[in-house]
Amino acid sequence: MSFDERAVLIAGASAGIGLEVARAFARHGADLALAARGAERLEAVAAELRTFGGRVEVIPTDVADPAACLALVSAAVERLGRLDVLVNNAGLHHRGPFGDHDPLAYAAMVDVNLRAPIVLTAAALPHLRATGGSVVNVGSLAGCLPLPEAAVYSATKAGLRTLSLALAGGLEGVRVSVVSPGPVATAFILDDLDSVGDITLAQPMSTPGDIAALVLACAADGRPERQQPRSSGLLAGLGATLPSLRRVLGPLMERRGRRVKERLRRAARER
Ligand SMILES: NC(=O)c1ccc[n+]([C@@H]2O[C@H](COP(=O)([O-])OP(=O)(O)OC[C@H]3O[C@@H](n4cnc5c(N)ncnc54)[C@H](OP(=O)(O)O)[C@@H]3O)[C@@H](O)[C@H]2O)c1
Numbered sequence: 001m002s003f004d005e006r007a008v009l010i011a012g013a014s015a016g017i018g019l020e021v022a023r024a025f026a027r028h029g030a031d032l033a034l035a036a037r038g039a040e041r042l043e044a045v046a047a048e049l050r051t052f053g054g055r056v057e058v059i060p061t062d063v064a065d066p067a068a069c070l071a072l073v074s075a076a077v078e079r080l081g082r083l084d085v086l087v088n089n090a091g092l093h094h095r096g097p098f099g100d101h102d103p104l105a106y107a108a109m110v111d112v113n114l115r116a117p118i119v120l121t122a123a124a125l126p127h128l129r130a131t132g133g134s135v136v137n138v139g140s141l142a143g144c145l146p147l148p149e150a151a152v153y154s155a156t157k158a159g160l161r162t163l164s165l166a167l168a169g170g171l172e173g174v175r176v177s178v179v180s181p182g183p184v185a186t187a188f189i190l191d192d193l194d195s196v197g198d199i200t201l202a203q204p205m206s207t208p209g210d211i212a213a214l215v216l217a218c219a220a221d222g223r224p225e226r227q228q229p230r231s232s233g234l235l236a237g238l239g240a241t242l243p244s245l246r247r248v249l250g251p252l253m254e255r256r257g258r259r260v261k262e263r264l265r266r267a268a269r270e271r
Pocket of ligand 1: 012017063064091138141186188189
Protein backbone atom coordinates (compact mmCIF):
# COMPACT_ATOMS: atom_id res chain seq x y z
CA MET A 1 0.00 0.00 0.00
CA SER A 2 1.60 3.30 -1.08
CA PHE A 3 0.21 6.80 -0.77
CA ASP A 4 3.28 8.39 -2.35
CA GLU A 5 2.47 11.89 -3.56
CA ARG A 6 -1.18 11.44 -2.54
CA ALA A 7 -2.71 14.36 -0.62
CA VAL A 8 -4.69 13.45 2.50
CA LEU A 9 -6.86 15.79 4.60
CA ILE A 10 -7.59 14.56 8.13
CA ALA A 11 -10.17 16.30 10.33
CA GLY A 12 -9.39 15.57 13.99
CA ALA A 13 -5.70 14.81 13.41
CA SER A 14 -4.02 15.95 16.61
CA ALA A 15 -4.80 13.11 19.05
CA GLY A 16 -6.07 9.56 19.45
CA ILE A 17 -7.21 7.78 16.29
CA GLY A 18 -6.67 10.77 13.99
CA LEU A 19 -3.06 11.13 15.13
CA GLU A 20 -2.38 7.44 14.36
CA VAL A 21 -4.12 7.83 10.99
CA ALA A 22 -1.84 10.79 10.22
CA ARG A 23 1.23 8.81 11.30
CA ALA A 24 0.22 5.83 9.15
CA PHE A 25 -0.38 7.95 6.03
CA ALA A 26 2.94 9.76 6.62
CA ARG A 27 4.76 6.41 6.87
CA HIS A 28 3.17 5.43 3.54
CA GLY A 29 4.48 8.53 1.76
CA ALA A 30 1.43 10.82 1.77
CA ASP A 31 1.36 14.61 1.91
CA LEU A 32 -0.92 15.74 4.73
CA ALA A 33 -3.25 18.55 5.69
CA LEU A 34 -3.96 18.26 9.42
CA ALA A 35 -7.00 19.87 11.05
CA ALA A 36 -8.19 20.16 14.66
CA ARG A 37 -9.03 23.10 16.91
CA GLY A 38 -5.80 23.21 18.95
CA ALA A 39 -3.02 24.71 16.82
CA GLU A 40 -0.20 23.99 19.24
CA ARG A 41 -0.81 20.24 19.36
CA LEU A 42 -1.21 20.13 15.58
CA GLU A 43 2.13 21.90 15.11
CA ALA A 44 3.84 19.34 17.35
CA VAL A 45 2.29 16.50 15.33
CA ALA A 46 3.36 18.16 12.07
CA ALA A 47 6.95 18.53 13.30
CA GLU A 48 7.02 14.78 14.04
CA LEU A 49 5.47 13.77 10.73
CA ARG A 50 7.69 15.95 8.52
CA THR A 51 10.55 13.60 9.43
CA PHE A 52 8.89 11.03 7.11
CA GLY A 53 9.68 13.31 4.17
CA GLY A 54 6.22 14.34 2.94
CA ARG A 55 4.62 17.80 3.09
CA VAL A 56 2.62 18.45 6.23
CA GLU A 57 0.30 21.46 6.41
CA VAL A 58 -1.40 22.57 9.62
CA ILE A 59 -4.85 24.12 9.24
CA PRO A 60 -6.43 24.82 12.66
CA THR A 61 -10.20 24.49 12.23
CA ASP A 62 -13.33 24.00 14.32
CA VAL A 63 -15.38 21.70 12.09
CA ALA A 64 -18.52 22.56 14.08
CA ASP A 65 -18.59 25.69 11.88
CA PRO A 66 -19.70 24.86 8.31
CA ALA A 67 -18.01 27.96 6.85
CA ALA A 68 -14.76 26.84 8.49
CA CYS A 69 -15.21 23.40 6.85
CA LEU A 70 -15.40 25.04 3.41
CA ALA A 71 -12.30 27.11 4.17
CA LEU A 72 -10.47 23.98 5.38
CA VAL A 73 -11.01 22.12 2.09
CA SER A 74 -9.98 25.18 0.04
CA ALA A 75 -6.83 25.69 2.12
CA ALA A 76 -5.87 21.99 1.92
CA VAL A 77 -6.23 21.91 -1.88
CA GLU A 78 -4.44 25.24 -2.30
CA ARG A 79 -1.48 24.16 -0.16
CA LEU A 80 -1.14 20.54 -1.32
CA GLY A 81 -2.19 21.12 -4.93
CA ARG A 82 -4.66 18.20 -5.00
CA LEU A 83 -6.83 16.02 -2.76
CA ASP A 84 -6.87 12.21 -2.84
CA VAL A 85 -8.27 11.24 0.57
CA LEU A 86 -10.57 12.96 3.07
CA VAL A 87 -10.72 11.38 6.54
CA ASN A 88 -13.66 12.59 8.66
CA ASN A 89 -12.49 11.62 12.13
CA ALA A 90 -13.30 14.58 14.45
CA GLY A 91 -15.90 13.48 16.98
CA LEU A 92 -17.67 14.63 20.14
CA HIS A 93 -19.54 12.66 22.81
CA HIS A 94 -21.59 14.03 25.74
CA ARG A 95 -22.41 10.82 27.60
CA GLY A 96 -25.23 9.99 29.97
CA PRO A 97 -29.02 9.57 29.98
CA PHE A 98 -30.84 11.75 27.45
CA GLY A 99 -31.76 15.06 29.06
CA ASP A 100 -28.73 15.24 31.36
CA HIS A 101 -27.07 17.80 29.08
CA ASP A 102 -27.95 21.24 27.80
CA PRO A 103 -29.94 20.86 24.55
CA LEU A 104 -27.22 22.84 22.77
CA ALA A 105 -24.66 20.20 23.75
CA TYR A 106 -26.68 17.73 21.68
CA ALA A 107 -26.75 20.18 18.80
CA ALA A 108 -22.96 20.44 19.01
CA MET A 109 -22.66 16.64 18.71
CA VAL A 110 -24.74 16.71 15.54
CA ASP A 111 -22.64 19.58 14.19
CA VAL A 112 -19.28 17.84 14.70
CA ASN A 113 -20.18 14.18 14.16
CA LEU A 114 -22.61 14.47 11.27
CA ARG A 115 -22.97 17.93 9.74
CA ALA A 116 -19.20 18.46 9.44
CA PRO A 117 -18.56 15.22 7.48
CA ILE A 118 -21.47 16.08 5.14
CA VAL A 119 -20.15 19.60 4.49
CA LEU A 120 -16.51 18.49 4.17
CA THR A 121 -17.41 15.65 1.80
CA ALA A 122 -19.56 17.90 -0.39
CA ALA A 123 -16.85 20.58 -0.50
CA ALA A 124 -14.15 18.01 -1.27
CA LEU A 125 -16.16 16.20 -3.96
CA PRO A 126 -14.91 18.02 -7.09
CA HIS A 127 -11.30 17.73 -5.91
CA LEU A 128 -11.69 14.03 -5.08
CA ARG A 129 -13.37 13.39 -8.45
CA ALA A 130 -10.38 14.97 -10.15
CA THR A 131 -8.05 12.41 -8.56
CA GLY A 132 -10.42 9.40 -8.33
CA GLY A 133 -10.05 9.75 -4.58
CA SER A 134 -11.83 8.50 -1.49
CA VAL A 135 -13.57 9.53 1.71
CA VAL A 136 -13.16 7.52 4.90
CA ASN A 137 -15.53 8.33 7.76
CA VAL A 138 -14.79 7.25 11.31
CA GLY A 139 -18.12 6.06 12.69
CA SER A 140 -18.75 3.81 15.68
CA LEU A 141 -20.39 0.50 16.55
CA ALA A 142 -22.80 2.79 18.44
CA GLY A 143 -24.01 3.70 14.96
CA CYS A 144 -24.79 0.03 14.22
CA LEU A 145 -26.59 -0.69 17.51
CA PRO A 146 -28.51 2.13 19.25
CA LEU A 147 -27.17 2.66 22.79
CA PRO A 148 -29.75 4.12 25.23
CA GLU A 149 -27.06 5.82 27.34
CA ALA A 150 -25.61 7.42 24.21
CA ALA A 151 -28.75 8.16 22.22
CA VAL A 152 -27.62 11.30 20.41
CA TYR A 153 -24.10 10.00 19.78
CA SER A 154 -25.61 6.75 18.43
CA ALA A 155 -27.93 8.78 16.22
CA THR A 156 -25.10 10.89 14.79
CA LYS A 157 -22.95 7.84 14.11
CA ALA A 158 -25.89 5.93 12.58
CA GLY A 159 -26.45 8.97 10.37
CA LEU A 160 -22.78 9.02 9.38
CA ARG A 161 -22.85 5.29 8.64
CA THR A 162 -26.01 5.61 6.54
CA LEU A 163 -24.51 8.57 4.66
CA SER A 164 -21.36 6.56 3.98
CA LEU A 165 -23.16 3.43 2.79
CA ALA A 166 -25.55 5.47 0.64
CA LEU A 167 -22.66 7.33 -1.01
CA ALA A 168 -20.62 4.12 -1.33
CA GLY A 169 -23.38 2.76 -3.53
CA GLY A 170 -24.05 5.83 -5.60
CA LEU A 171 -21.27 8.39 -5.89
CA GLU A 172 -19.54 8.41 -9.25
CA GLY A 173 -15.77 8.70 -9.32
CA VAL A 174 -15.21 8.78 -5.54
CA ARG A 175 -15.12 5.86 -3.10
CA VAL A 176 -16.70 6.28 0.32
CA SER A 177 -16.15 4.04 3.35
CA VAL A 178 -16.96 3.98 7.04
CA VAL A 179 -14.83 2.44 9.77
CA SER A 180 -16.98 1.48 12.76
CA PRO A 181 -14.94 0.86 15.93
CA GLY A 182 -15.98 -0.44 19.33
CA PRO A 183 -14.06 1.06 22.28
CA VAL A 184 -10.60 2.41 21.45
CA ALA A 185 -7.93 3.28 24.02
CA THR A 186 -7.84 7.08 23.64
CA ALA A 187 -8.60 10.04 25.91
CA PHE A 188 -12.08 10.08 24.31
CA ILE A 189 -13.01 7.11 26.47
CA LEU A 190 -10.26 6.75 29.10
CA ASP A 191 -10.63 10.35 30.40
CA ASP A 192 -14.39 9.89 30.79
CA LEU A 193 -14.55 6.34 32.20
CA ASP A 194 -17.24 7.02 34.82
CA SER A 195 -19.82 7.98 32.21
CA VAL A 196 -18.89 5.38 29.57
CA GLY A 197 -21.70 2.82 29.30
CA ASP A 198 -20.88 -0.59 30.82
CA ILE A 199 -21.99 -2.39 27.67
CA THR A 200 -19.43 -0.41 25.65
CA LEU A 201 -16.59 -1.63 27.84
CA ALA A 202 -17.73 -5.25 27.50
CA GLN A 203 -16.30 -5.15 23.97
CA PRO A 204 -12.58 -5.81 23.43
CA MET A 205 -10.64 -2.53 23.47
CA SER A 206 -8.77 -1.66 20.25
CA THR A 207 -5.73 0.57 19.86
CA PRO A 208 -5.76 3.75 17.76
CA GLY A 209 -3.24 1.96 15.51
CA ASP A 210 -5.79 -0.84 14.84
CA ILE A 211 -8.29 1.72 13.60
CA ALA A 212 -5.69 3.66 11.59
CA ALA A 213 -4.80 0.45 9.71
CA LEU A 214 -8.48 0.02 8.76
CA VAL A 215 -8.76 3.65 7.62
CA LEU A 216 -5.78 3.17 5.30
CA ALA A 217 -7.17 -0.13 4.04
CA CYS A 218 -10.48 1.59 3.18
CA ALA A 219 -8.65 4.44 1.44
CA ALA A 220 -6.75 1.84 -0.59
CA ASP A 221 -9.55 -0.55 -1.58
CA GLY A 222 -12.77 1.43 -1.02
CA ARG A 223 -14.54 -1.35 0.89
CA PRO A 224 -17.77 0.31 2.14
CA GLU A 225 -17.46 -0.70 5.82
CA ARG A 226 -14.95 -2.17 8.21
CA GLN A 227 -15.94 -2.91 11.81
CA GLN A 228 -13.50 -3.41 14.68
CA PRO A 229 -13.45 -5.85 16.37
CA ARG A 230 -15.29 -7.88 13.74
CA SER A 231 -16.88 -10.09 16.42
CA SER A 232 -18.37 -7.00 18.09
CA GLY A 233 -19.64 -5.76 14.73
CA LEU A 234 -21.40 -9.07 14.21
CA LEU A 235 -22.90 -8.90 17.70
CA ALA A 236 -24.04 -5.31 17.17
CA GLY A 237 -25.76 -6.32 13.92
CA LEU A 238 -27.52 -9.23 15.63
CA GLY A 239 -28.51 -7.05 18.60
CA ALA A 240 -29.99 -4.44 16.25
CA THR A 241 -32.12 -6.98 14.37
CA LEU A 242 -33.01 -9.25 17.32
CA PRO A 243 -34.05 -7.16 20.36
CA SER A 244 -34.82 -10.38 22.29
CA LEU A 245 -31.17 -11.46 22.01
CA ARG A 246 -30.20 -8.06 23.29
CA ARG A 247 -32.50 -8.43 26.32
CA VAL A 248 -30.83 -11.75 27.20
CA LEU A 249 -27.20 -10.78 26.49
CA GLY A 250 -27.40 -7.15 27.66
CA PRO A 251 -27.22 -7.76 31.44
CA LEU A 252 -24.37 -10.29 31.04
CA MET A 253 -22.37 -7.85 28.94
CA GLU A 254 -23.04 -4.99 31.34
CA ARG A 255 -21.66 -7.12 34.20
CA ARG A 256 -18.53 -7.83 32.16
CA GLY A 257 -18.23 -4.13 31.26
CA ARG A 258 -18.40 -3.13 34.95
CA ARG A 259 -15.49 -5.48 35.72
CA VAL A 260 -13.45 -3.99 32.86
CA LYS A 261 -14.26 -0.46 34.06
CA GLU A 262 -13.03 -1.31 37.56
CA ARG A 263 -9.81 -2.75 36.10
CA LEU A 264 -9.24 0.39 34.02
CA ARG A 265 -9.90 2.62 37.05
CA ARG A 266 -7.33 0.63 39.08
CA ALA A 267 -4.78 0.91 36.27
CA ALA A 268 -5.36 4.69 36.09
CA ARG A 269 -4.89 5.03 39.88
CA GLU A 270 -1.63 3.08 39.73
CA ARG A 271 -0.20 5.30 36.94
N1 LIG B 1 -12.18 6.24 21.34
C1 LIG B 1 -13.24 5.46 21.16
O1 LIG B 1 -13.58 4.59 21.99
C2 LIG B 1 -14.06 5.57 19.90
C3 LIG B 1 -14.93 4.51 19.57
C4 LIG B 1 -15.69 4.59 18.41
C5 LIG B 1 -15.59 5.71 17.60
N2 LIG B 1 -14.75 6.73 17.95
C6 LIG B 1 -14.69 7.90 17.04
O2 LIG B 1 -13.36 8.08 16.61
C7 LIG B 1 -13.12 9.46 16.34
C8 LIG B 1 -11.85 9.91 17.03
O3 LIG B 1 -11.96 9.62 18.41
P1 LIG B 1 -10.69 9.59 19.39
O4 LIG B 1 -10.96 8.53 20.36
O5 LIG B 1 -9.45 9.59 18.62
O6 LIG B 1 -10.90 11.03 20.10
P2 LIG B 1 -9.83 12.03 20.77
O7 LIG B 1 -8.65 11.28 21.25
O8 LIG B 1 -10.63 12.86 21.70
O9 LIG B 1 -9.36 12.95 19.51
C9 LIG B 1 -10.29 13.74 18.84
C10 LIG B 1 -9.60 14.56 17.77
O10 LIG B 1 -10.60 15.34 17.10
C11 LIG B 1 -10.30 16.74 17.26
N3 LIG B 1 -11.56 17.47 17.36
C12 LIG B 1 -12.53 17.35 18.31
N4 LIG B 1 -13.51 18.24 18.10
C13 LIG B 1 -13.16 18.94 16.98
C14 LIG B 1 -13.75 20.01 16.27
N5 LIG B 1 -14.91 20.58 16.67
N6 LIG B 1 -13.12 20.49 15.17
C15 LIG B 1 -11.95 19.93 14.76
N7 LIG B 1 -11.34 18.94 15.39
C16 LIG B 1 -11.94 18.44 16.50
C17 LIG B 1 -9.43 16.82 18.52
O11 LIG B 1 -8.57 17.95 18.54
P3 LIG B 1 -9.03 19.37 19.21
O12 LIG B 1 -9.64 19.03 20.54
O13 LIG B 1 -7.79 20.17 19.29
O14 LIG B 1 -10.02 19.96 18.26
C18 LIG B 1 -8.59 15.55 18.33
O15 LIG B 1 -7.59 15.77 17.36
C19 LIG B 1 -14.39 10.19 16.81
O16 LIG B 1 -15.19 10.48 15.70
C20 LIG B 1 -15.09 9.21 17.73
O17 LIG B 1 -16.47 9.38 17.73
C21 LIG B 1 -13.98 6.69 19.06
